[in-house]
Amino acid sequence: MKKLFYFGLIGLLLFEVANVYFIMPMPGSQKMDSIDVAYFLYKWRWVFRNAFVLLLLIGLFKAQWKRKWTVAIPILIAGAAIYMANFVMAADHMFYQPKDVLMVNAADNIVDTNRLVIGIANNGEAKAYPIRFLGYHHQVQDTIGGKPVIVTYCTVCRTGRVYEPLVNGKPEQFRLVGMDHFNAMFEDATTKSWWRQVTGEAITGKLKGQMLPEFFCTQTSLSQWLQLNPNSLVMQPDPAFIEDYDTTLKYESGKSKSKLTGTDSLSWKDKSWVVGVRAGAVKKAYDWNKLKTARIINDKVGNKNIVLVLANDDKSFFAFENPDAANHFTLYNDTLLLNNLQYSINGKAIGGNASLKPLPAYQEFWHSWRTFNAGTLQY
Helix, strand or coil: CHHHHHHHHHHHHHHHHHHHHCCCCCCCHHHCCCHHHHHHHHHCHHHHHHHHHHHHHHHHHHCCCCCHHHHHHHHHHHHHHHHHHHHHCCHHHHCCCCCCCEEECHHHCCCCCCCEEEEEEECCEEEEEEHHHHHHHCEEEEEECCEEEEEEEECCCCEEEEECCEECCEECCEEEEEEECCEEEEEECCCCCEEECCCCEEEECCCCCCECCECCCEEEEHHHHHHHCCCCEEEECCHHHCCCCCCCCHHHHCCCCCCCCCCCCCCCCCCCEEEEEEECCEEEEEEHHHHHHHCEEEEEECCEEEEEEECCCCCCEEEEECCCCCCCCEEECCEEEECCEEEECCCCEECCCCCCCECCEEEEEHHHHHHHCCCCEEC
């Protein structure tokens, strides 16, 4: 019976560790293709827990213990480990959604305009979400021009994405559940499926294979965003989390030395920055160091001629289709030039010509773009 007690105790302890290990950044855990195992353990967690607790209790009360109080020590140790796994190390107990999404106009904004933002616009409304806040919250649920959106960010992949939180055509709520291959995962409230932040795909659970509709977004400095969108609203810090937000600028500027979120200043290393561009089904990565030197890159991705440009602030970047296959864009200050036509840095026409068609472009770590964009090309 004593063996039964220790089997139940150790089994419970190992289960709780495994339940966290596969979905948190622990040694080796994020390099395995273990998401289905992790989901299986999570889905049946109460079956495992009840079984091990039952064995533990049977052994505790049926065995002959010389000093029953001695069993309290391993039980307390196991209890502490279980508490750590479920409350201290659980993703949704480490990072919380904002209690209030506070949006103000430029005149009332208190966010440093040198900070990076994820900017979105729809139906005559524009909003900016500072990465300083998104990096902690991981997700912000809001509306833009009457459309619901979920603005997401993963600091370990350096990926900002915006989606419509619609599952099977119905609005859905999500919570942060952990990460897979270093990318944040969210769980929907209805089916408990797990969704990958960088792609919007359900990677395990009932809805495996479904995709959230992506909403076009742009990463710029706040000053650049407000210059291009002067009537934009800007997300402000939630007073409930003011001490949790990054104040150093080290992450955004690439000066962080953290193993998970730090940047490699060399090119094409795991933690190097790239700009990934999607043109139809074809994906291509551009080295950030190269872009900073060239400032404008004319290229062909698949069957599309594209232009990738970096603004004078060295932070704001944009990608467009080139409507004139025979000629390349040039850049003067922050004005794009094509023959006799002029465009602002975000592709808006200056004069009577049509604006440029934007392409999805993302700044992220090379390990992330390479992992989640199989077959990507490199410039």
